[in-house]
Amino acid sequence: MEREVIFTGIGGQGIQLIANVLARAAAKEGKEVMLFGVYEGMMRGGSSESTVVIGDDVIQAPPIIPFTWSVLAMHSVALEAIARKLRPGGVLVVNSTLIASVPRHDVQVVEVPATKLAEQAGNLMGAGMIALAAFCAVTQLVGHGALVQAMHDSLPSHRKHHAERNVAFLEAGRSFAQTLDPSALAHLQNTLTPGSPH
Template sequence: MALEEVIMAGFGGQGVMLMGQLLTYAGMKEDKEVSWMPSYGPEMRGGTANCTVIVSKELIASPVVPNPTTAIVMNRPSLDKFESDIKEGGHLFINSSLIDKEAEREDVEVVKVPANEIANELGNSKVANMVMLGAFIAKTEVVDFDSVMDALADVLPEHRHNLLPLNEKALKRGKEVVG
C-alpha cells in the first residue's frame, strides 16, 4: 500500500478528531505504521479543527504533512485553507451539504459527499463525520472497513457503545456514495 497522508478539517464539534483517531487505530489493527497529529484552537467547539493522519507500511519520519495526498473538508473555511496543499493526483473529499463552493483544483480527484444530509436521514446529524470517513475508506482503501468498525468499539467510551450500530450505518452509507 502506498503512503496515505490525510488532513481532516472542519469546525470543532464536527468529529474531525474522531475521524482521525479511527483511521489511526484501524491502521494499527492492520499492523501499519501510523501517525495522528491534532490541531485546534482554544475555542474547540465552533472553532476550526484539523488533524493529520499518516498510514504507511514503512516507518514514518515525521508527523508533519505540508502536502497531503488527501484532504477531507467538512466546511467552507477548511476547503479554502487546505485545497491548495493537496498533492497533484490526490483526493479532495468535500462535505457538499455545507460547502456550496466548487473546488478550484483540476489536478486532484474531487469527491462530493452530502454527509450532513445522509446523517440527518439516519436520524442523527452528529454522524456526518462517519459518512465522510466511510466514503474516504471506500475510495482509497487505505484500511479495511472492518478495521474501522473494530477501532470504533475501542475509541468510543463504553457508555457510547449504544451508538455503534448508527455509526456503522453511517460508515456504510458513506461507502455507498462512492461505490
C-alpha cells in the same frame, strides 16, 4: 511509501474522532501510523484539523506535513489553506452539503453529501462517520471491517451506546460510495499516486 490524510472541519463535527478511527483502523491492518490533531480552544465552531500518515515502514513525516496525498473536508472554514497542500492528482473528498465550491482543479474531487445523508439517517452528528467510510471506500486506504472495529475501540466507555448507530453511519457512507460511477472510481483508484517516497 507514506500516504497522508488531512481532515479539516469545525469543532462539533467529530474531526478528531474520525481521524482517530482511521489511524486505529490502519494500525489494526498492521500499518505504521502517525496521528496529530489540532483544534482551536472552543468546543463548537472553531477550526478543527487532524493529520494521519499511514505507511509500511516507520513514519518519517513530521506531524505538520508540507504536502498531502489526500484531504477529507467536512467544512470550508480552513479548506483553502489545507487544499494547497494536496499534491497534483491527489484526492479531495468534500462534504458537499456544506462545501459549495472546491479551491483546486488539478486534484480528484469526490463529493459526498455527508451532512444530508446523516440527516436522512436521523442524526446530523453522523456526518463524519459517513464521510470517513465513503473516503475509505473510494481510496481503499483501509478496509471497512477494520474501520468498524476501530470505531468501537475509539469510543470512550461513556459513549459506547453510540456504537450501533455509528455502524449504520459507516455503512451508509460505504453504500453511498457504491452509487458513484464505477468507471470514474476505477480511474481514480488507478491514477492515485502511491504516496510520498519516504
